[in-house]
Amino acid sequence: MDSQQTIIIPVPPLFNFQECLWFLNRNYDDCLHVVTETAVFKAIATPFGDVLFRVGEQGTFVKIDLLQGDSGPECRDYLTRYVRDWFDMDRDLAPFYGYLKRDSRLAYMAEDFAGLRLMGISDMFEALCWSIIGQQINLTFAYKMKRRMVEQYGRHIEWNNQVFHIFPEPEILANAEVEVLRGMQFSQKKAEYVIGAARAFTEGTLSRSLIEALPDFDSRQKALVAHKGIGIWTANYVLMKTFRAPEGIPHGDVGLLNALVGHGIIGARSEKEKIEAFFHDYAGWETYVTFYLWRSLAVKPLA
DNA sequence: ATCCAGGGGTCAC
DNA sequence: GTGACCCATGGA
Structure with a gap:
């Protein structure tokens, strides 16, 4: 009975739940989820009705607890896919980390943000x-x-x-x-x-x-x-x-440009050709490196 | 008051 | 296709 309301998903390599959780929280007030120290609560509409669930961590598993709504097998499958997609769990980040480590300006991210996934919006x-x-x-x-x-x-x-x-x-x-x-x-x-x-x-x-x-x-x-x-x-x-297109660079994005300047990748926001060259170096991972650059803008509060 | 913020539309060339 | 300009609405 209780086991039917819990779903566990083995975590892939280069996955860090806490990093993802921290990004969901940052210092903003997002009304679409509630983050605690160890979990995130979210309510969504599904083909099986509205559902409330909690995503946490248990050992080397991500754990989903169904708190309200349909807990039938189809709905559980739906939620499993939802969470896998939300946390981008089915992607192998190794190539991306390879690029990062070869880039002296961003190599630190492979350590500091290790396991951070590009959090999606499936709707x-x-x-x-x-x-x-x-x-x-x-x-x-x-x-x-x-x-x-x-x-x-x-x-x-x-x-x-x-x-x-x-x-x-x-x-x-x-x-x-x-x-x-x-x-x-x-x-x-x-x-x-x-x-x-x-x-x-x-x-x-x-x-x-x-x-x-x-x-x-x-x-x-x-x-x-x-x-x-x-x-x-x-x-x-x-x-x-939503579609996780690697080419979906938010061109002109203020945060992205600030991060590129801050890392010495460009000298000014207008250096279009340098920006193009930068993203060329991250071919296939353009949006991921953008996401990590956004992440770099948010400073973790001291404990 | 001034500048900035995870831009877009319009309109000339 | 590109660039100049205007627009909106708060935050710091």
């Missing part, structure tokens, strides 16, 4: 909305806006006197009003973009399966950028987080 609609919200504003503020939107439009699960939020469905946000989002400090355009994205999903002109069906990175990027409010940065962010 493309969520990834898209989040990247629209995050355009050109600081992350602290972006997380606040996301929280207001999720609390207003999303479902939630209550468990142990705590609330766990689920990202809103496109059908709900498609009928949201710009004025309401403006009240949550969305700019006019940002409100229009999010609602527009939700309508594209409900109308079927945009979906994960549509993008997935396209043959290559360029056509996927192109299909995304065709929508209002989605530029290269936003499209590539989605391709990185």
